[in-house]
Amino acid sequence: MDNTDMFPNTTRELAEKKAALAPQNIEAWRNFSKTVFQAGALDEKTKQLIAVAVAHVTQCPYCIRAHTPQAMRKGASKEEIMEAIWVASEMRAGAAYAHATLAMEEMEKHS
Structure with missing residues (x-):
């Protein structure tokens, strides 16, 4: 399946065009991103695993x-990446189930 219509490939030219339309914003974004992914209380590998999840x-x-490749460059194994994805999956599914409480509340109101 080709998703290029929905998710076109990124190119340097497209990135430069977007940056030119809001240069101060992209500069702030780049500085923010660079700062967020620097080692701190969490190491860079852990931060990339969080980003993948x-x-x-x-x-x-x-x-x-x-x-995903950044996590691997920072030392994450394929197994660690997949485990991070499974954690994300559980959290997303858990949130859907937890929100069922809202549906239950509404069903009770309309019974």
Whole structure:
């Protein structure tokens, strides 16, 4: 299945065009991103594993493609990446189940 219509490939040219439309914003974004992923209380590998997991929850194909290899470059194994994805999956499923409480409440109101 080809998803290029829904998720076009990113190119340097497209990135530069987007940056030119809001140069101060992209500069702030780049500085923010660089700062967030620097080692701190969490090491860079852990931060990239978090990014991979969150990318799966937010379902951002660009983020998945960007952070998966970055996690590997920071030392994450394939097993660690997959485990992070499973944690994300459980959290997303758990949230759906937890929100069933809202549906239960509404059903009780309308019984």
